[in-house]
Amino acid sequence: MANPKNIIAVGGGKGGIGKSLLSANLAVGLALGGYRVVLADTDYGASNLHALLGIVNPRLGLRDLIHYQESDPGNLLMDTGVGNLKFLSGAGDLSGSFPLSREANQNIISIIAGLDADYVVVDLGPGVHSDTLERFNLASTGIVLTLPEIPSVMNAFSFIKSVLFKKIQNALPDGDKTQELFRDSASSGGRNERDELCSLDDLKEKAALIDPNLVLAIDEATAKFKPNLVVNRVRKKKDLLAGDNLAQLAKKYLNVNLNFLGFIIESDRVRDSVDEMIPFLIKDPQSKPSENLQQILGNLTQTDLYLVKKDGVIFSSKRVALSSDWKV
Numbered sequence: 001m002a003n004p005k006n007i008i009a010v011g012g013g014k015g016g017i018g019k020s021l022l023s024a025n026l027a028v029g030l031a032l033g034g035y036r037v038v039l040a041d042t043d044y045g046a047s048n049l050h051a052l053l054g055i056v057n058p059r060l061g062l063r064d065l066i067h068y069q070e071s072d073p074g075n076l077l078m079d080t081g082v083g084n085l086k087f088l089s090g091a092g093d094l095s096g097s098f099p100l101s102r103e104a105n106q107n108i109i110s111i112i113a114g115l116d117a118d119y120v121v122v123d124l125g126p127g128v129h130s131d132t133l134e135r136f137n138l139a140s141t142g143i144v145l146t147l148p149e150i151p152s153v154m155n156a157f158s159f160i161k162s163v164l165f166k167k168i169q170n171a172l173p174d175g176d177k178t179q180e181l182f183r184d185s186a187s188s189g190g191r192n193e194r195d196e197l198c199s200l201d202d203l204k205e206k207a208a209l210i211d212p213n214l215v216l217a218i219d220e221a222t223a224k225f226k227p228n229l230v231v232n233r234v235r236k237k238k239d240l241l242a243g244d245n246l247a248q249l250a251k252k253y254l255n256v257n258l259n260f261l262g263f264i265i266e267s268d269r270v271r272d273s274v275d276e277m278i279p280f281l282i283k284d285p286q287s288k289p290s291e292n293l294q295q296i297l298g299n300l301t302q303t304d305l306y307l308v309k310k311d312g313v314i315f316s317s318k319r320v321a322l323s324s325d326w327k328v
């Protein structure tokens with residue numbers, strides 16, 4: 001199978017902040033915009049992604065591929081009722097969480113990377129488990145989600161730090177002391193003996209004492225890391241400052257530049273769409289949260305996506321943004 005052009009992963013440390021909602025509606029929006037999309041559920045715990053699409057009980061999932069050697073991932077893709085959009089369930093028809101072996105996790109990563117689609121949208125579970133970080137790092141576009149409240153911003157910061165440190169660990173020689181340095185710092189919450197946040201520069205200094213030649217590998221891994229940011233459940237303008245605060249923290253402590261993609265307002269329309277098992281973008285493409293989502297989609301795809309619903313049918317128009325060289 002051909003590789004997908006683009007893998008988008010949606011993560012953020014904490015549970016219940018809207019990762020699945022954002023993943024589902026992004027996938028729907030991309031499909032309505034004419035792309036061939038697979039929405040992949042890699043949260044094997046208490047996932048609800050299928051329900052957000054109106055799928056009550058997924059028959060098959062990645063679990064079948066791992067445990068029963070179903071050979072073709074294409075056979076596991078389910079129709080969603082949105083043309084162009086297929087769903088790849090995680091848990092299949094068995095409920096409950098299941099811890100994965102390293103081999104199984106690698107298997108999932110290669111399945112996702114090998115899917116035949118323009119976009120694969122990957123919904124990650126909560127937390128900073130090593131498997132979750134690996135899947136975030138697989139994506140060509142990583143989206144970190146946060147709520148406006150400070151504890152959520154700090155969680156998102158920890159998530160970004162864990163993803164970066166994982167990236168750096170992967171770039172360093174296996175078993176090296178510098179690798180341990182980043183692993184230990186990630187697991188200790190990245191704080192020093194005085195309980196202050198440890199910066200990337202602090203760790204780089206320590207790494208340079210062990211092997212100065214590896215600092216370049218650390219810098220290269222850091223430079224490649226360009227996460228995107230969405231703020232969810234925004235109620236007032238001031239809430240958007242959460243995005244600025246997170247961007248400042250990421251720059252100051254990790255030397256990472258966050259790209260702000262947009263925000264989604266707090267809305268009963270969103271909650272209702274969950275109860276009714278219909279993505280809010282389909283239910284009403286012109287509602288405020290749907291407009292927010294179209295803005296995010298526009299920034300992701302460099303196009304101006306505009307959706308209108310008339311007599312139960314959704315029409316989409318897409319204007320492609322030209323580079324400045326083409327503007328006259």
Ligand SMILES: Nc1ncnc2c1ncn2[C@@H]1O[C@H](COP(=O)(O)OP(=O)(O)OP(=O)(O)O)[C@@H](O)[C@H]1O
Nearest residue numbers: 015016017018019020021126233265266267270274
């Ligand atoms: N913008 C919003 N407006 C109103 N309610 C929202 C909004 N975003 C999320 N919610 C509420 O939060 C709930 C949790 O969202 P969701 O399941 O997407 O979170 P999650 O981050 O995927 O959680 P988990 O990590 O447990 O999988 C939704 O069911 C919805 O009720």
Ligand SMILES: [Mg+2]
Nearest residue numbers: 019020043048
């Ligand atoms: Mg979820």
